[in-house]
Each structure stands twice: as C-alpha cells, then as structure tokens.
Amino acid sequence: MESVDGLILERNINKEKMKPKKLGIITSGGDCGGLNAVINGAARMAHTKGIEICLIPNGYAGLYNLNDLDPPIIDFARADKIHSGVAGSEAGHSRVKISKIKDPNKYEIINAGLRKHNIDGLIIAGGDDTGSVVVDLTAKGIDCVHVPKTMDLDLQTYSVGGDSTINRISKFADDLRTTGLTHNRALVIEVFGRYAGHTAFRGGIGADADCILIPEIFVDYEVVYQHFKKTYISRLLSSDVKGSTYIIIAAEGVRNKDGQFFTDEAASTDSFGHAKLSGVGQYIRKKLESQMKNDKDWQQVLTKEGIFVKDIYEYPEIREVSLGHLVRAGGTSSYDVSFGKQAGGAAVLLMLEGICGVTVVDVQENDIQYMPTSKAIEQRNVNLNKIEFFESLGVCFGRKPVDYHPMFSEQHGHIRRHL
Secondary structure: OEEEOOEEEOOOOOHHHHOOOEEEEEEOOOOOOOHHHHHHHHHHHHHHOOOEEEEOOOHHHHHHOHHHOOOOEOOHHHHHOOOOOEOOOOOOOOOOOHHHOOOOOHHHHHHHHHHHOOOOEEEEEEOHHHHHHHHHHHHOOOOEEEEEEOOOOOOOOOOEOHHHHHHHHHHHHHHHHHHHHHHOOEEEEEEOOOOOOHHHHHHHHHOOOOEEEOOOOOOOHHHHHHHHHHHHHHHHHHOOOOOOOEEEEEEOOOEOOOOOEOEOOOOOOOOOOOOOEOOHHHHHHHHHHHHHHOOOHHHHHHHHOOOOEOOOEOOOOEEEEEOHHHHOOOEOOHHHHHHHHHHHHHHHHHHHOOOOOEEEEEEEOOEEEEEEHHHHOOOOOOOHHHHHHHHOOOOEOOOOOOOOOOOOOOOOOOOOOOO
C-alpha cells in the first residue's frame, strides 16, 4: 500500500495475474481541444503494451447504459483514424452525474456492463465535475485513472484544452480589433471560464486587450470607465484617420454590483447543479454607456476631431460579443496535442501499475507524475500576484492598480510553467 496525501493507493503485487487485459476510455463534460489526443495516446500505449482498449460513447450516460452498447475497440488502425489536432471528442460527451441518477441499482448496472464487456478499468478525461465522479466510482471499487481536461484551467494541474482555448480567445479578439478600429467601437468580448478567470486572463493578455475582467476581482466600473476613456481618447488623438478602439475581455463569471453571477434565467441547471452563465457583456456595455451619457467631455473631444453628430454620434459605440462555443471548437494547439497524448498514454501505464483513483499530472522524461483525484479537482483561482505584473504594463483589471514588488531568485534545472 502507498499513501499519497492521505489517500491510500493500491498497487498490484502480482502484476502478471492482476494486469488489466482491457480498458475503457470515457471523455466527459464540456468539449475542447486535446481530447482526441488523449484517446490517441491511450490507444497507442495500450497497443504497445498488448492490451485492448475500447471507447465508451457519450460519457457517463454511455457508462450507465453500457449493457446495451457495443463499445468499439480502438486498435492501432482505428487510432490512426483519430486526428489528434481536431477539437471535440471521437467518443462524445454528456453532462451526467452518476450519483444523481435516480436508480438505486445504478452501480450494480455499471459493474454488470463492465463485466459483460470484460473491461477491467476506466480512463476518464474531464474536469472537476467529471473528476468528482471518478472519486465516486473509485470508492465503489471501480478502477479509474483521471486525465485532467478543462478549458477553464481551474484544476490543480494543467488540463487538456486550456492552451487551445487561450489561443482561440486571443485569435478571435485580435481579429475583432479590425471591426473595432473601422467603426471606432469599443468591444466587450465575453468568454467561458465559469468561476475562475484563467482563460480570460491569459487569452486577454495574448490579444493585447486593454481591460480584462475576471471573477477573482470585484469590478470597480469607475476604474474601468476612466481607463477606457483615457485609452480611447489617446488613440483617437494620435490617429491621422481619427480611428480608435478599446478591447475588454470579460469572463462569464464576473459578478454584478450585488455580487451575483449573470445567469440565463430560462435555463435549468445541469445534473451537476451549474446554471448557465451569460449576460455579463451586456451588463458591462450598459454600465459604460450610462457613464458616457453623463460625461460632457465626449462632445468636446469628438467635436474637435470632427466626429460628433448631434443626436446620432455623441459618444463612441460599444458592442458586446460572446465567443461562446467557438473557443471550444475547431483545432487543438500543438501543446495540447503533446500533453494529451502523454496524459492518455500515462493513464494506461498507471493502470498497469495498479495505481488508480489518481489524476495524471505530467510526464517528465521517465517520471510519470500523478496526484489523488480528490485533490486535483479542488478549484484553483487566478493568483492575483500575477495580475499585479500586468497592471504594471498598463492593463486594467477593474480595480486601482496594485504595485508589483518583485523578488529575484536564480533557478536551476527543469521548471514547469503553470498557465
């Protein structure tokens, strides 16, 4: 027996006798880049090690209905047809929490399905909600290894999909700058991330956004407005064609003045109890418009620059844009392909060692790093010390800038960066 952070991990003593002969792979939760790389990596490693691996379609819904399915074997030829660079999942997803299924025999049904198809263990790729089910299944005696997957980047370890999403946010925001400059518009770009601001933060930095609003900071809209006004007017005055814009990247989890999340009131919660977050972009737009209407400086500036038109163009136009599922879709970054293949393959190797109930952290040379899934799924928020650095570069985060006080240390050997 081996103890890691209080969690007992069972190792097989007789590996030949206990070695799994067939594994199932599940992808669950929201779609994103890197999932097909996980499947590909797991399938190829299983082939190398001489064991079978199959896809269990449609996440935990498929696991519950496994008795009625014929999960396809992913042999080398089938794995070769899975393009790692395409986002989404060959296996499909569903937002189903096993413990919420109103069937007292649900775990017996799942075990029966696993026995029927001779599946000895599960590799499950997903985020915190998916991971919570991994913990649940492990407690019920089902061997599982968790591959971290969430574009929100709010797990304790790096997660497949994060880098792909950050790159897509940056690319779309940068593309939208052209329409902002053409029409002298300010743009509020709303992005996914739920209750953590990692993707908005890093995606906004990558896009040279002027203002980045995240759940970890309660927004002072007077600070945002003054930064917007100063930046927009400065660009306008320095442009020989009288053009300007201002880009705000806002995480969907930014709260209103009462500390409440913006939710779609018509949408019901999913089986994990999460409400759909939406509407923060519109809220920010209306706040800034209200402040502009009461600011007489705009008439003076726009008149001087030959732009002001009474009752028609009295202050800059602001538009909100929700990138929505665009940041989940399309392609996968090379980093996520590489990490996804490593994590999928490492999950197979952990299974062969009898190490279950854990989350893959990293593969460093011949060192496969892991941690208990119960710890890995604890929410990680943006470290505000990182914000202070970029405030020093002039980016607004919806608060009065905090001075950045650096410390200096010399590092030796390999250093892994955590986005």
